[in-house]
Amino acid sequence: MTLGEPSVVWSLPAEDARAGWHALWWTFGPAGELAVLLVRERYTEYSDSVRGWVGAGVRPPFDAELVVVSAGGEPLRRVPVDDIQVRPGHLALLPEARFLLVSGRTVRRRDGTWRDNAVVHSADGRPGRSFCVGDDIPALTTTPDGNIWTAYGDEGIFGSHPESRGALAGWGPDGRALWSPRQPFPEGPVNGSTAATDGAYVWTAWHCRSGTYVTRITPATGETRSWPTPLRKVDGLAVRGDRAVLTSREHDRPWTEVVRIELRDNGTCAVTGRDRQRLPGHVVMHCGQGRDGTLLLRAGDTWVRIEA
Numbered sequence: 001m002t003l004g005e006p007s008v009v010w011s012l013p014a015e016d017a018r019a020g021w022h023a024l025w026w027t028f029g030p031a032g033e034l035a036v037l038l039v040r041e042r043y044t045e046y047s048d049s050v051r052g053w054v055g056a057g058v059r060p061p062f063d064a065e066l067v068v069v070s071a072g073g074e075p076l077r078r079v080p081v082d083d084i085q086v087r088p089g090h091l092a093l094l095p096e097a098r099f100l101l102v103s104g105r106t107v108r109r110r111d112g113t114w115r116d117n118a119v120v121h122s123a124d125g126r127p128g129r130s131f132c133v134g135d136d137i138p139a140l141t142t143t144p145d146g147n148i149w150t151a152y153g154d155e156g157i158f159g160s161h162p163e164s165r166g167a168l169a170g171w172g173p174d175g176r177a178l179w180s181p182r183q184p185f186p187e188g189p190v191n192g193s194t195a196a197t198d199g200a201y202v203w204t205a206w207h208c209r210s211g212t213y214v215t216r217i218t219p220a221t222g223e224t225r226s227w228p229t230p231l232r233k234v235d236g237l238a239v240r241g242d243r244a245v246l247t248s249r250e251h252d253r254p255w256t257e258v259v260r261i262e263l264r265d266n267g268t269c270a271v272t273g274r275d276r277q278r279l280p281g282h283v284v285m286h287c288g289q290g291r292d293g294t295l296l297l298r299a300g301d302t303w304v305r306i307e308a
Contacts, residue, residue, distance in 0.1 A: 006277065006304035009296065010034055010073040017301070021065070024056055025101075026303075028289040028296045029093035030144040030197070032071035034303055037081070037091050037101075039064045051252040052284030052300075060085045066099060066125065071294075081125040086117065090140040092148065094173055097123035100148065104137045106161070114161060118148075118175065131175025134164040139204060141195040141289065146173035147219070151192025151204045167192065168204060170219065179217070183224050186213060196290030198239040203290070205234040205246070214244065214263075227269050231259060236288020238295035238308045239263075243272075245295050245308040249283040254299060256283055258306060279304060 012023045020041035027035050043062040047055035066079040077097070089104030103117040116130040133140075133148060136156030141149050148171040156164030163169040163177055167189040170179030187208040196203040202217040212234050215226040229246055236247030236256070242264075248257045260273035281300020288297050293308040 006279065006297065006306045008073075008280065009071070009303045009305050010036075010069050011280075011303070012036075012038075012301035022053070022056060023301050024053055024058070024064075025088050025091040026298065027091045027093055027141075028291050029068075030142060030291065031093075032291060032294070033068055033076060033093070034071075034073075034296060035066060035068045035091060035093055035099065037064050037066055037088070052282060053298075054285050058087055060087055066091075068093075079123070079125045081121060083127075085127070086119060089137060092140055092142040094120065094142060095144070095146045100142065102133060102137065102140060106132055106135045108160065120173070129174060131171075133171050133175065134169055135159055135161040136164060138286070139192045139195040141197060141202065143197055143202065143219070147171065147178065148173065149195060149202045149204070149217070151195055151206060153191045157189060157191075167206065168215070168217065168224075170202070170217070179219065179222055181224055182222055185215070185224075186226050186228070189213075193234055194237050194288050194290075196237045196239055196295075198241070198290075198292055201239070203237060203239050203244075205229070205237045207233060214239075214246075225267075227263050227267060229259075229261065229269065230271055231257070235285070236290070236295050236297050236306075238290030238293055238306070240293025240308040243293070243308045244269075245290075245293075245306055247288055247295065247297060247306070249287055252282050252284055254279045254282050256287075256297065256299075260308065 021038040025037045045057040064081045068076045088101040090102040092100040106117040114132040119130045136153040139151040152164045166180040189206040192206045231248045246259045261269040279299035280302040295306040
């Protein structure tokens, strides 16, 4: 079945590209806004082996600017962020126009504690509280109340950080550990891939040796429920009720597979639409985030919207 074409939300303005700004880390905020951290060319070095923006090497300290646009692509604010002391792996939005920069990795100190890898910035860009949210984080999202939800990779799941070993974790905006899985997964996850929210629910996609699953977390009760997916890998997920849209990229190509599914009460899913879609730019890792049935997908320096 052929699906509707994705619609463009925002692209890096040509004047910013000419001025030497590179669009690096980004997030889909709880209110539907898109936030992108821009870094000057003089701070970046691109890898010969890792394609796209994820291959940018940035050595702290560096300066940046946070650009936030509405769900319709209208500019909301642009905030200078000076003297960043960590190499971010993730950007996330918090209440009161604050934002979070998170490194995907951390290390254990000799005294057994873990180095902080998350820094909360005020609305005007100043750094404040820092804390640790686990090790090896391929996916991270926040909810409107400011809580932080993380999915972990194999080095975290099979490592020694206690929350990372649970594969998924929830954190308060002050870095307090709030949630870890109480129920067993269908099989042990070996890597998380992307995250989404739908109303009061938090969702994540992850894979194990037998395939790829999506898991729904109910923060109010701590319960989880999982469904298998028809894709071998998932890098974009958005859910609205019992309907979901999944994407699976062709790495560093301007194509993605888009699959829509119905999540059934018996723990199975049914494919309701499937298509291979061309995008306005090449697609690499960390390309998709979902909110309330809308998936934002990054293709080069352009973000497109796909509805569940």
